[in-house]
Amino acid sequence: MNKSASVVIIGGGISGCAIAYNLAKKGVKDVIIIEKEYLSSGATGRCGAGIRMQWGTEMNCRLAKYSVEFFETANEVLEYAGDVEFKQGGYLIIAATEKEVAQFQKNIKLQNSLGIPSRYITPQEAKEIVPHMDETQILGAAFNPKDGHLNPFHTTQAYADAAVRLGVEIMKYTEVTGIKVENGKIAGVQTDKGYISTPVVVNAAGGHAQIISEMVGVKLPLYSERHQILVTEAVEPMQGPMFMSFSQNIYCQQTPHGSFIMGRGDPTEPRDLRVTSSWEFLEEMAKTCIRFLPPLKDIRMVRQWAGLYNMSPDAQPIYGPVKDVEGFFLACGYSGHGFMFGPVTGVVVSESILGEEHTIPVDALSYDRFEKGELILEPSVV
Amino acid sequence: MRIESHPILTFEKGKIVKFTYNGKEMEGYEGEPIAAALHAQGIKVLGYTHHRNRPRGFYCAIGNCSSCLMVVNGKPNVRTCVEKLTEGAVVETQKGRGELK
Numbered sequence: 001m002n003k004s005a006s007v008v009i010i011g012g013g014i015s016g017c018a019i020a021y022n023l024a025k026k027g028v029k030d031v032i033i034i035e036k037e038y039l040s041s042g043a044t045g046r047c048g049a050g051i052r053m054q055w056g057t058e059m060n061c062r063l064a065k066y067s068v069e070f071f072e073t074a075n076e077v078l079e080y081a082g083d084v085e086f087k088q089g090g091y092l093i094i095a096a097t098e099k100e101v102a103q104f105q106k107n108i109k110l111q112n113s114l115g116i117p118s119r120y121i122t123p124q125e126a127k128e129i130v131p132h133m134d135e136t137q138i139l140g141a142a143f144n145p146k147d148g149h150l151n152p153f154h155t156t157q158a159y160a161d162a163a164v165r166l167g168v169e170i171m172k173y174t175e176v177t178g179i180k181v182e183n184g185k186i187a188g189v190q191t192d193k194g195y196i197s198t199p200v201v202v203n204a205a206g207g208h209a210q211i212i213s214e215m216v217g218v219k220l221p222l223y224s225e226r227h228q229i230l231v232t233e234a235v236e237p238m239q240g241p242m243f244m245s246f247s248q249n250i251y252c253q254q255t256p257h258g259s260f261i262m263g264r265g266d267p268t269e270p271r272d273l274r275v276t277s278s279w280e281f282l283e284e285m286a287k288t289c290i291r292f293l294p295p296l297k298d299i300r301m302v303r304q305w306a307g308l309y310n311m312s313p314d315a316q317p318i319y320g321p322v323k324d325v326e327g328f329f330l331a332c333g334y335s336g337h338g339f340m341f342g343p344v345t346g347v348v349v350s351e352s353i354l355g356e357e358h359t360i361p362v363d364a365l366s367y368d369r370f371e372k373g374e375l376i377l378e379p380s381v382v
Numbered sequence: 383m384r385i386e387s388h389p390i391l392t393f394e395k396g397k398i399v400k401f402t403y404n405g406k407e408m409e410g411y412e413g414e415p416i417a418a419a420l421h422a423q424g425i426k427v428l429g430y431t432h433h434r435n436r437p438r439g440f441y442c443a444i445g446n447c448s449s450c451l452m453v454v455n456g457k458p459n460v461r462t463c464v465e466k467l468t469e470g471a472v473v474e475t476q477k478g479r480g481e482l483k
Binding site: 233234238258296300 | 448457458459478479480481482483
């Protein structure tokens with residue numbers, strides 16, 4: 001069935017749904033989201049779902065602060081019938097090396113200057129916050145009580161429901177097979193369910209963003225990388241914050257339901273679209289987890305899975321237009337923090353499409369930064 | 383009624399051992415599933431649902447369904463349908479999701 005739209009968004013994750021919601025809220029009619037499977041079936045629904053304001057660059061601190069403030073009121077603002085389950089138990093980022101101690105103290109100064117209530121704490125203070133941790137394994141920690149984590153499925157659904165109420169159409173189980181460009185301008189999107197004529201396409205395809213871009217002849221400097229994660233059985237609440245280490249390679253949170261979700265990166269992970277699971281991950285994850293959080297040795301794991309980080313050269317997102325193809329907008333390259341920046345994505349990409357000035361400072365995240373060689377040097381990425 | 387055979391598990395019926403269920407002394411056969419020993423004593427409620435506090439009993443009997451989770455020797459979330467009974471085991475009804483120590 002053929003149809004037309006004013007904007008076609010490719011990808012039904014947090015980014016696509018947040019962009020659609022923001023466009024519709026600004027009065028844009030005929031917005032269509034195309035999703036290959038179901039909402040949150042890609043990177044969004046596979047992520048660790050943390051949100052931290054503890055970054056090392058001013059821009060990222062500001063973006064994350066915007067997201068946290070949004071998540072705090074998401075149920076009300078989006079008039080969601082469910083609950084996004086925002087657990088604001090903080091992020092405890094442990095310092096395991098002298099380099100981290102110095103970096104965190106520098107980061108905290110910056111964060112505090114921007115109104116982020118993070119603080120440097122001793123191992124003993126860290127243990128008071130996470131009583132089951134082995135404080136002898138750390139030199140200190142950075143803690144921000146306003147960080148936290150939420151449910152990525154509910155959060156995406158909240159955006160999607162609000163968008164649909166405002167007239168957005170979501171085409172699930174629909175695959176984009178081609179994008180038509182005429183005279184350097186977007187003309188339409190071919191899907192396995194028919195053709196949609198449109199002047200604007202948003203690439204919010206997560207781990208598949210580079211494939212979508214190639215459909216319009218734009219070769220993005222992106223690759224996808226598998227990241228694995230697991231969930232345990234539920235126990236009574238015992239851990240408030242997300243427990244995390246950059247150098248020791250772990251993040252671990254306890255959901256409001258009581259189960260623990262934990263993950264770690266691995267430099268040998270395949271750089272393609274595979275989302276299979278490996279036993280090596282399970283073994284390494286268990287070792288790291290038990291070293292820092294010993295009582296978890298007695299908890300049973302329920303299942304493990306994997307998702308894709310869409311990696312950019314500076315591990316930062318790419319937002320906005322592509323100058324060679326008019327009407328083609330990017331919302332990709334999140335490098336593992338696309339979920340937490342979802343509220344920002346929705347606002348800034350809708351502003352880009354409508355030619356409005358950005359209300360959040362993201363100009364540095366434009367696509368042409370790679371051409372100009374103006375990469376962002378963020379010290380605090382996983 | 384005592385569960386003597388199982389379609390998947392095999393267990394040896396050992397000597398008679400003593401154990402406690404919520405502080406009450408009981409007897410069962412060493413090596414049989416704890417849930418089987420409880421069942422033989424007429425105890426069919428093994429736990430309660432989290433939201434509505436409804437009784438839960440023996441269900442899948444192969445360690446999959448979580449219906450028989452109990453605290454055994456201080457450890458929560460033990461699947462009593464596949465956990466073998468030992469001499470002096472302390473078996474308790476679990477309240478809530480279990481606390482890790």
